Amino acid sequence: MHSVTAIVVAHDGARWLKETLAAVLRQARPLDRVVGVDNGSRDGSGALLTEAFGPGNVLALPRSTGFGEAVHEVLRRLPPAPGEEWVWLLHDDCVPDAHALQALLWAAEQDPKAAILGPKLRDWLDRRVLLEMGVTVSRSGRRDTGLEPREYDQGQHDGIADVLSVSTAGMLIRRDVWDELSGLDTALPLFRDDLDLCWRARTAGHRVLNVSDAVAWHAEASARRRRRIATSEEHPRRLDRRNGLFVLMANLPFGALVRSVLRNVFGSVLRALLFLLAKQPANALDELAALGSVIGHPMRLRRARKARKQGRKQGWPAIRRKLTPPGAAFRRLADMVQGFLAGAGPVDSAGRHHAAADRAQEDDGDELLTDSGGVQRVFSSPGVALFLILTVITLVAERTLLPGLLSSDGHLGGGALVPVTGGASDLWRLYVEDHHAAGLGSQTWAPPYVAVLAGLSAVALGKTWLAVAVVLLGCVPLAGISAYAATKRMISYAPARVWLAATYALLPVATGVVAGGRLGTAIVIVLLPVYAALATRVMAGSRRAAWGLGLLLTVGTAFVPLAYVLVAILGGLAAVSFGGIRRGVRRSLVIGLGTPVVLLFPWLVQIAREPGRILLESGLHESGLHVGRLTTPRLAADSLLMLSPGGPGVPPVWATAGLIAVALAALLLRRHQMIVAIGWGVMLFGLLVAIVVSRVDDAAWPGVPLAFAATGLLVAAGHQAHRIAEFRASGGLRRLGAMLIVVVAFATPLAAAALWVTRGADDPLRSDLSDPVPVLAELQSEPGEGTLLLRPKDGTVGYTLMRGRGPLIGESDLTPPRETTERFTTAVAGLASGRGSTYVQTLAASGVRFVTVPGSVDPALRRALDSQPALVRVSLSETGGLWRVAGQVTVPPPPATAGGLHRGWLWAQGGLLVLVLILASPGARTKEPDVDYADAPVEEGPRGRRRAKENKGRKDRVPA
Structure with a gap:
């Protein structure tokens, strides 16, 4: 025969207690004994308990008393x-259904091993929302209900479930089991005491059940900070996290404990960093303080583990099956990062339902569970599918580059790309040194894209070739996914976004970027859709978007200065157009356009002294390390109109005819005319800049302005795509016209992909380039001595001076002193023409020890070098020739530099960069506490009366 003793513990819970007491007293199965406990309440909770249970059944305890105590x-x-x-x-904020106790006792009778049972918990406010149907925990101590956020109860989880833990809100426990386990741990006055008790019960061989027929509604007042916690001065979040870690580490076997400590140290540091980036320093502190509180008190943990020693190892297999599966941990991390990127701050997902843990398979003590639902969602996304398709197309088109790239002998280079050598440390050294000994020496500021590339190389495990390969060779799929993601707010019609992204990724600019080795433009075409997305938010006055635009524009400007000019002009036009209409637009534009100027200031001063460099991007420009012309002088009008920048790797001009046709069709539709006009305006602006670039400097490539032009056309056409879908559904001639437009639209990316795959992407870019410094010259050169590389081309001789190694990316953009350059160039010309040994002495005075000519040596050049008495031929073959300077070689000493100023700016630049990163990072949208609007104070005057009227219609909520 059963007897039931109900214990209601109250602490400042009068707001909910009256309803709780009424529900307890009207149970269909009468209670044998009822006891109320008032833990020092100051809101009349004690009086409510006395009124309901009688003075002899109420116990008054100090305010600091915990629930278990x-x-x-x-x-x-x-x-x-x-x-x-x-x-x-x-609990005082838990209202059980009238049949809750009856259902719990019935379930207990069905299973003699059941010792702890809990009800289905629903939300106090929205009583359809599920809160708990049993609770589990991850191996990192994260509480996991297995429910989706705000999941409605539709009977989907009904039944009696064997779970790891149930809440003390409505927990039914046999008294003999309570005595056997010594009840709730009084060292856990709040949070996770229920998990600890249930864990110990399961270890002792008892069962913990959740009974869905027993229903209770729970306000979770303490967890949701709806009342002040008197048992601890710590923040509820820190207290919950600390207790979760403590319970986990106190109950795990030793081997699992070691893995848990390592996992939580790494995970807590990662979460703290995300909290800091989300501008939540208090949460970051709570995360680290909670972990330190547990690990920093090993004796307390040791005592707790000793008290739980009995049955821990034997009960671990059953407990392990109830923990959150490892697959759900990855989903939690993805949701946390997604919440951070969405601006909601790092958040935890609910994870999978505890029943999924029962289906996990064990292998050497670890569960293996595949989150097939998450994988299916990822791979069924149109954006992911597009990225994979573009990746396959890229791999096939670059099939001749991959073998050399994967080998250890060749270097990726050619076109505008210097053969990639060195690693991240070499690039960092190049960026921070105040005097560059490479080549003829230079004291100019290293181009800032060197720092960006060094950072990317660091992420790529220090391998610069890998970072360059991902950005340059992978720019097509990266541009595609960038365009797809960036247009989410601009274009809601998914097929239109797919078409826009595919067309943008396969523009002639993109394929020309790969073939020409144009690393700078590759960066810009990947970032350009993000610029457009952030610009729309800047036009709405978003300050954070302005900082983000400024940061990414800094990266693009470092590689292609012309990108800043284009964005600045468009931003100025936008400020004139919208600055007087929308509040904060001008200020946001100043932030977005001013950030690159501040971060790149010294280097931009150098660019301003040579305005022609604004039209050039990072890399080589018709110098001695590549063969063939990279640009088409005075690009034809049809190429410009069809958005083809000329040069190697671009398809025929007709490949983009479909895009132009669809954009023209968009002009005929009546909706979104403003957006279409803006898109065409951007197109015409980009086209005009491309014309200027192609006419002013033969070495300048109009790829970036044409990419801007194409972006405008794509946005203009994409915004009208839903109208095409409406025409297809209407039938008749409209349907036929819509089908025709669709065919023409998709002809552009399909034709571009087919042509790119057929032609390949390896000319002039190559991946099998040998080291430009011959091995013999590298071995026999003293430190600081150089090797002069000569490359005859079109009746002239280009040259590069290499100091013991091949040039690093960025060294070609360093500017030596003019006098030194002129003297050295004259000496090289004299050497190539065989006009005397004086020129060899000039070269020797600059540290030249060897002269090399790669490939087959021109007979005239060979005779000129052999005629110099100060040069000794070392070798000559079909692969190249090598000559050695016979006389004494002098290594020029480094000149005095203003190192303090240089280092000071680098520190300032680093500090500014960190500040911009913090300001640009997503901040958390703090959830407002629930407020009882009906009781809100009313302001005087018309505004107060209006607000009171609005609040009257709002849903009644419990005040914070």
Whole structure:
């Protein structure tokens, strides 16, 4: 025969307690004993308990008493009841259904091993929302209900489930089991005490059940900070995290404990960093303080583990099956990062339902569970599918580059790309040194894209070739996914976004970028859709978007200065157009356009002194390390109109005819005319800049302005795509016209992909380039001595001076002193023409020890070099020739530099960069506490009366 003792513990819970007490007293299965405990309430909770249960059934305890300690005190004073006694624990903010106790006892009768049972918990406010149907925990100590956020109860989880833990809000426990386990741990006055008790019960061989027929509604007042916690001065978040870690580490076997410590140290540091980036320093501190509180008190943890030693190892296999599966941990991390990127701050997902853990397979003590639903969602995304398709197309088109790229002998280079050598440390050294000994020497500021590339190389495990390969060879799929993601807010019609992204990724600019080795333009075409997306938010006055635009524009400007000019002109036009209409637009534009100027200031001063460099991008420009012309002088009008920048790797001009046709069709539709006009305006602006670039400097490539032009056309056409879908559904001639437009639209990316795959992407870019410095010259050169590389081309001789190694990316953009350059160039010309040994002496005075000519040596050049008495031929073959300077070689000493100024700016630049990163990073949208709007104070005057009227219609909420 059962007897039930109900214990209701109250602490400043009068707001909910009256309804709780009424629900307890109207249970269909009458209670044998009821006891109320008032933990020092100051809101009349004690009086409510006395009124409901009588003065003899209420116990008053100090305000600092915890829930478990209160229950212990009651059971210490109450003698055991006859028969099998059950203790029903209830919070003051938990209202059980009238049949809740009856359903719990019925379930207990069905399973003799059941010792702890809990009800289905629903939300107090929205009583359809599920809160808990049993609780588990991950191996990192994260609480996991297995429910989706705000999941409605539709009977989808009904039944009696064997779970790891149930809440003390409505927990029914056999008294003999309570005594056997010594009840709730009083060292956990709040949060996770229920998990600890249930874990110990399962370790002792008992079962913990959740009974869905028993329903209770829970306000979770303490967890949601709807009342002040008197048992601890710590923040509820820190207290919950600390107790979760403590319970986990106190109950795990030793081997699992070691893995848990390592996992939590790494995970907590990562979460703290994300919290800091989300501008939540308090949360970051809570995360680290909670971990330190547990690990920093090993004796406390040791005592707790000793008290839980019995049955821990034997019960671990059953417990392990109830923990959150490892697959759900990856989903939690993805949701956390997604919440951070969405601006909501790092958040935890609910994870999978505890039942999924029962299906996990074990292998050497670890569960293996595949989150097939998450994988299916990822790979069914149109953006992911597009990225994979573009990746396959890229790999096929670059099939001749991949073998050399994967080998250890060749270097990626050609076109505008210097053969990639060195690693991240070499690039960092190049960026921070105040005097560059490479080549003829230079004291100019290293181009800032060197720092960007060094950072990317660091992420790529220090391998610069890998970073360059991903950005340059992967720019097509990267541009595609960038365009797809960036247009989410601009274009809601998914097929239009797919078409836009595919067309943008396969523009002639993109394929020309790969073939020409144009690393700078590759960066810009990947970032350009993000510029457009951020610009729309800047036009709405978003300050954070302005900082983000400024940061990414800094990266693009470092590689292609012309990108800043284009964005600045468009931003100025936008400020004139919208600055007087929308508040904060001008200020946001100043932030977005001013950030690159501040971060790149010294280097931009150098660019301003040579305005022609604004039209050039990073890399080589018709110098001695590549063969063939990279640009088409005075690009034809049809190429410009069809957005083809000329040069190697671009398809025929007709390949983009479909895009132009669709953009023209968009002009005929009546909706979104403003957006279409803006898109065409950007197109015409980009086209005009491309014309200027192609006419002013033969070495300048109009790829970036044409990419801007194409972006405008794509946005203009994409915004009207839903109208095409409406025409297709209408039938008749409209349907036929819509089908024709669709065919023409998709002809552009399909034709571009087919032509790119057929032609390949390896000319002039190559991946099998040998080291430009011959091995013999590298071995026999003293430190600081150089090797002069000569490359005859079109009746002239280009040259590069290499100091013991091949040039690094960025060294070609360094500017030596003019006098030194002129003297050295004259000496090289004299050497190539065989006009005397004086020129060899000039070269020797500059540290030249060897002269090399790669490939087949021109006979005239060979005779000129052999005629110099100060040069000794070392070798000559079809692969190249090598000559050695016979006389003494002098290594020029480094000149005095203003190192303090240079280092000071680098520190300032680093500090500014960190500040911009913080300002540009997503901040958390703090959830407002629930407020009882009906009781809100009313302001005087018309505004107050209007707000009172609005609040009257709002849903009643519990005040914070």
